[in-house]
Amino acid sequence: MAGFVYIVTNSKRGTLYIGVTSNLERRIFEHREGLTPGFASKYGCTQLVWYEEHLQIATAIQREKSLKRWYRQWKIELIETVNPEWRDLYFALW
Template sequence: MARQVLVGVRRDGGPIGFWVYIMANRRNGTTYVGQTDDLARRVHQHRNGTGSDYTRKYGCKTLVWAEWHETRAGAFRRERRIKEWNRAWKLRLIEEMNPTWSDRLEHYLG
């Protein structure tokens, strides 16, 4: 997993960089892959039903995996690759870093 490296700070105090992330509705349930430059804000949007129609429809409110990238292009490429993966590969990616499927927002931002 790419570790967060501070290359600069946004006005709100967050790092300049980009996240690829996976939200889920339960263990081995429905997953959603996305990317953002503000992980806390984006997860909050998903949890409040304003993140995407897909996460609202399927109740994907738990951040189960994330990876930080220095560039938007790098995050975009990684997001697209993961979206092309079959389900088993995505589940394995989550299980390797988060075998309990617990919410990881504080882990990534804390």
């Protein structure tokens, strides 16, 4: 089963949340609608600003754990390499 690692935020260079899922569209919809209790909902992280697809969910989980250990600046640089304007990528998924 494929997996996705993703980063959602509440604003440009704002609070970052890193997650992993097998269904990116559904998961981001849940973030946007406030259906995910916890950190992301508490801080209003609803905008998808970065994601990466992996062929195996286990690889995606490993990547998520790795990214969570990164310094904040490294995460910002990762986002800005592919999304310098911090556009919400949710609508580009289709």
